[in-house]
Amino acid sequence: MAAFAAPITATKAATSVSTPVALGRPAAVPHAVPGATAPRSAGSILPAAAAALGGAALVTASASRRRQHATGAARRRGGQAASAVAMRGTPIIAGIVITGGAAGVGYAYADEFLRKGHIVCINDVNDPAPAVQALKDKHPGANIFGKQCDVSSIESVGEFCEYVKENVGVVHYWINNAGINGGRKKFSELPVEQVEAVVKVNLGGIIICTHYAMKMMEAQTGVTGHIFNTVGSGVKGGGTPGYVAYGATKRGLPQMTDSLVREIEDQGVEGYDKVETPGKVCAHTLSPGMVFTDLLLNDSTVSLRKFPFGVLAAQPEEVAEDLVPKILGVGKNGSSVEFLTIDKILTKFFERFILQKKSEYIDDDGNVIKLPGAEYADNGVRSLY
Numbered sequence: 049m050a051a052f053a054a055p056i057t058a059t060k061a062a063t064s065v066s067t068p069v070a071l072g073r074p075a076a077v078p079h080a081v082p083g084a085t086a087p088r089s090a091g092s093i094l095p096a097a098a099a100a101l102g103g104a105a106l107v108t109a110s111a112s113r114r115r116q117h118a119t120g121a122a123r124r125r126g127g128q129a130a131s132a133v134a135m136r137g138t139p140i141i142a143g144i145v146i147t148g149g150a151a152g153v154g155y156a157y158a159d160e161f162l163r164k165g166h167i168v169c170i171n172d173v174n175d176p177a178p179a180v181q182a183l184k185d186k187h188p189g190a191n192i193f194g195k196q197c198d199v200s201s202i203e204s205v206g207e208f209c210e211y212v213k214e215n216v217g218v219v220h221y222w223i224n225n226a227g228i229n230g231g232r233k234k235f236s237e238l239p240v241e242q243v244e245a246v247v248k249v250n251l252g253g254i255i256i257c258t259h260y261a262m263k264m265m266e267a268q269t270g271v272t273g274h275i276f277n278t279v280g281s282g283v284k285g286g287g288t289p290g291y292v293a294y295g296a297t298k299r300g301l302p303q304m305t306d307s308l309v310r311e312i313e314d315q316g317v318e319g320y321d322k323v324e325t326p327g328k329v330c331a332h333t334l335s336p337g338m339v340f341t342d343l344l345l346n347d348s349t350v351s352l353r354k355f356p357f358g359v360l361a362a363q364p365e366e367v368a369e370d371l372v373p374k375i376l377g378v379g380k381n382g383s384s385v386e387f388l389t390i391d392k393i394l395t396k397f398f399e400r401f402i403l404q405k406k407s408e409y410i411d412d413d414g415n416v417i418k419l420p421g422a423e424y425a426d427n428g429v430r431s432l433y
Contacts (some may be wrong), residue, residue, distance in 0.1 A: 148226030337388030
């Protein structure tokens with residue numbers, strides 16, 4: 049469950065242009081749209097609503113995006129060429145890693161990246177083989193790989209990185225998506241082992257994965273790699289009752305990300321010579337907002353499902369469709385990539401409370417609206433495959 053009062057970082061819009069590549073099928077090339085404008089200021093739409101959201105302010109559009117130059121290495125697996133080639137400074141076929149990619153928004157990210165023709169490798173604490181097969185069935189001929197991995201284990205992450213090097217080769221985008229909330233309960237009533245698990249996965253896991261990803265990307269000559277750390281409720285410092293440990297772990301990620309950016313972009317670490325590496329690394333935060341997954345709906349109540357879930361939450365596919373182009377089009381180091389931007393929040397508030405538009409996903413009694421033909425878990429989460 050992600051914070052919904054976080055400030056927006058405006059980015060240029062992106063489109064996908066099909067370009068023939070070595071695989072014999074088109075791959076999506078992100079291009080900045082000339083003259084694209086940032087979302088309007090929240091204050092110019094509904095000042096009162098902006099104040100109710102904790103006084104979050106819209107950050108103006110950044111200067112023209114710096115295109116990061118990337119070169120790729122072509123490799124063959126099973127007789128099929130899989131290359132990562134730079135074009136206009138952007139890889140037309142990028143290597144993508146997604147942790148926690150066998151379900152929820154992680155799976156939706158993988159689906160969207162594959163739809164655009166990229167090479168994807170997922171991991172999950174559970175066996176990702178069913179997810180990988182589902183993606184192969186949906187995208188015949190696509191390059192999708194998966195390996196079981198516990199992101200809180202140094203040994204497990206190390207083995208996963210070797211698997212990535214063997215099967216993907218060059219990695220351009222690494223998305224730290226894996227996370228757990230530990231259950232919604234009073235902090236002192238949670239088993240301390242559950243508290244430890246939340247900290248080890250959400251904070252320790254991202255730190256471990258980021259360390260391995262940076263070492264890998266720094267060795268990729270001439271390539272700029274991007275690491276995205278997923279934030280959520282508590283990221284801005286507000287209280288998260290019922291999710292004390294979860295909120296604390298999310299609060300630490302922007303600080304960690306900013307520290308990495310300053311090490312990379314400034315003079316490194318004071319007292320030590322700054323070492324130039326063959327490849328460059330950029331670190332960013334990624335906020336998918338409220339998504340109808342186990343993380344959101346487990347232990348949820350009728351009132352929570354009515355609001356804020358019924359107003360602000362989205363389906364995994366909707367989030368992925370919005371965020372993947374933003375990820376591919378990210379510019380400067382230390383960017384904040386968000387789904388639930390202030391203009392989007394205000395629009396949803398206006399539709400629900402002024403226009404009285406009903407939720408597509410939650411009925412008036414706080415129950416999940418189930419689509420015909422779809423399969424749902426007991427908690428109301430729709431199966432993606």
